[in-house]
Each structure stands twice: as C-alpha cells, then as structure tokens.
Amino acid sequence: MNWRRAGILLFAWTLTGCATPRPPVQTDAFWSGRLALQVLSEPPQQWFANFELQGTAEQGELLLLSPIGTTLAKLSWTPIAARLEQSGGSVQSNNLSSLSERLTGTALPIAALFEWLAGRPAQVQGWQADLSGHAQGHLQAQRTQPAPAAALRIVLDQ
Template sequence: MRAWWLVMLMGVMLAGCATPSRNGKPLSAEQTASPEWQGRISVQVQGSNPSSMSASFSLRGDAKSGELDLYSPLGTTLGALQWTPQWVQLSDGGKHQFFNSLNELTERATGAALPVDAIFGWLQGRDVQATGWLADLSAAPQGMVTARRISPAPEVMLRIKLDR
C-alpha cells in the first residue's frame, strides 16, 4: 500500500514538471510573425480589497490581436485570454466569457486592468508610457520588467520574469 502512494506522489510530481501543451487554435499571419514570450507574471493589487495573482504564462500576438495563457505551478491551464478587434474572451474550465474591452478582461483575469499596449512595448525593452503607470525596465535585458500603477487607486504592482 505504501509503495502505491509513493508511485502516485511521483506521478503528481512529474506531472508538475511537464510543459503545458498549447491549444490547437491556429494563429493569424500577424500573430505568427509576432514574438512570443513565456515566463512568470505576478499582479498585486493593494487597497481595501487587496489581491494577488501569480502564474506562468505564454503570450503571443500583439495588443490588437493575441492570446495569453496562464498556468498553475503544476502546468494546468488557469485561463486563456484571447482578443481581436472584434471580440475579447476569457476561457477558463470550459466556460467562455466575453468582455467589452481588453481592460475588462485583464481586470477579471488578474484583479487589475493592465496596460496591454505598454506591456508589449516593455517586453521589447521600449519605455512606453501608460497613464498612471511607472515602468522599471532597468532589468529588461535580463528578462525582468516591473511596473507600478500609482493612479487611479488602488496601487498595482506588475512583475514579469521571462524564461531565457
């Protein structure tokens, strides 16, 4: 009986090391030509209702049309965010929710509306301005980007660490 539990534990541990598989959705020509980033993202929201979210991610596309997949430490998909000029969607656990804007979608997925246009620039090492946000790109050559929203309240801290 003890050996059976050890085998189960090892199986769970090995599953946690597995690389999450991509969904089979075809990418547009623009998305295929765009860079892809993978790493870890953390969003901490301060204020009267503080919250935090941390996940591994895979980001493809650009601010107009793209996909962001979020994964748990064990590699299970926490959510898949997709956007085009026509629609914005969050898929999680087989449920699909549609939103009016990318700001609404990122707020639902991470706890804060994120400046997606600026994030794409920051990931490329460009000091893109976003209203209310201060970005620190000093560690961008090492694959680390941090940004802090100071206005409007509540304060939000965004940290991205890219896989190298």
Template sequence: MALLIAIFFIAGCASTTGARGQNGPNDSLWQGRLALKVHSTPVQAFTADFELQGNAEAGTLSFFTPLGSTAARLQWSTAGAQLQTSGEPQHFESLDALTLHTTGATLPIHSLFAWLKGNEPTTPGWQVDLRALADGRLTAQRLAPEVPADLKIILQR
C-alpha cells in the same frame, strides 16, 4: 476573481522567443513567470507561469498551474476579448473590459508588449522599470488613478 488577478500581473520567470514569422512581423512569443499584486482591500496577489503571444491588437495570454495545466486563457482581437477558464468562455467587448472584470482595474496589456520589446510608451498611472530587461526582468507599478498595483515578470531564458 482572485484566481484571475493572481493569473494576470505577476513576478517570476519568462522568456522571449522573438518574432514568429507565420503570425506577422509584429507578433512575438514570451514565456516566464508573472506576479501581480493589487493593493485593494483585501490585497489580492497572483503568481503563475505564463505565455504571451501575438501583439497589442490580437493575441493570447495563457496562465498555467504549478503542474503545467492551463489555468486561464485570455484571447483578444479587434472584435473583442474572451476569457476561458474551467467553464464556458466569457466574452467581453474589449481587452480593457476583460481585465477590468478579472482584476477590478484595467491593465496595460497594450503597453506590456512595448515594455517587453524594451520601449517605454506613456502609460497613464503606470511607472515601468526596464533596467533589468536584458537579464529577463521587468517591473511596473500602477501609482494612480486606480488602486496601486505591482507587476513583476521574469522571462524564461
């Protein structure tokens, strides 16, 4: 579980390549570094390179080791979600169920797509700072009602 938490919301370097025509008008691709720190007992922290593609309804979030191999891949659609690590894929009824399993709390993946596009949807319990998004940096904090968490993303330029 710590590996997946470390894989999820992180701080580092990422980049957007913009819309991808073959996937649909709302699909995008971002790459960079992500860091997630969950202030649980004990504190859990994760940092990894990532690639996020698709949209809030269907997409893939991949995390990579320092050597470039895939550490984990999360895939979701309206039919459910799947986590692929080194073993058999694990299936979940939803993206929220998958993030709850991997991090101990639901994470705002749907809002993340909007944040990366410069929008600030109301996300209960989360506060986002997009002031440095033009420089490829995004930070968000979960303040309530679940365990506090810090998410930092640096987009690859």
C-alpha cells in the same frame, strides 16, 4: 552570334532579378515566463502564474498556467472582440481592459505590456515601468493612479 549570346545573358540576368528571395515574414511576438501581480485593493489580491503571451496588442493570446502547467485562464483578443476562458466558463467582451480587470482585479495595460516586454518604453497614464532589468529578463511596473495601486513583476524565460 554575339547578339544571340548577349540576348541570352540579358535574359538570364533578368530571371535572376525575379528569383531574388523575399525577406522573411514577421511572425507574432512570443514571450513566456513568470508573473506576479499585487493589487492593493481591500482586501489585497495577489496573483502568481506562469504565462505565455503571443501576438500583438491588436490580436493575441495570454495563457496563465499553474506551476505544474495546468491552464488557469486564457485571454484572447482581436480588434473587435476579447474572450476570457476559465474553468468556470467563458466571457466575451468588446473591451480587453474589462476582461483583464475581471481576471485580475485591475485593468492591465496590455498594449504597453507588448512594448515593455520588447524593451521599449511606453507611457501609460498612472503606470511607471522599470525596464532596467530587461537584458536579464526582468520587468517591473507600478500603478499609482487610479486606485487601487498595483505592482506587476515579470521574469522572462531565457
């Protein structure tokens, strides 16, 4: 009888090991807030929009919205293609940087932006990010090279 009981306990113990819950699956990051972009081109350009950014630097979506919630532009990308959709139509490219430049007048460091929004420093040639306000939901980045200079300011929704 003792061997039978021991066998049942061993069987129950091994089943318990099989039923261990798996760790939660990492979901894509999501940020929303307001952004301002100033490009010191000739003539100077300024952008102000609400935004929603989700995904990763390799695959994601950036939605730019007016203050009343109207979609101004949608930029989506995968490892093999990028697409910019605006009211006037859509454009595809294999280069996300060229589409961000088409949209804003300057190439934005999208991969670094994900790091900066997560509060992690990332080096991008020509850009200097100030993450000192990250805990309060503020981010600033300046580009000095290549010309034209640009300034990006982000305030995250809390």
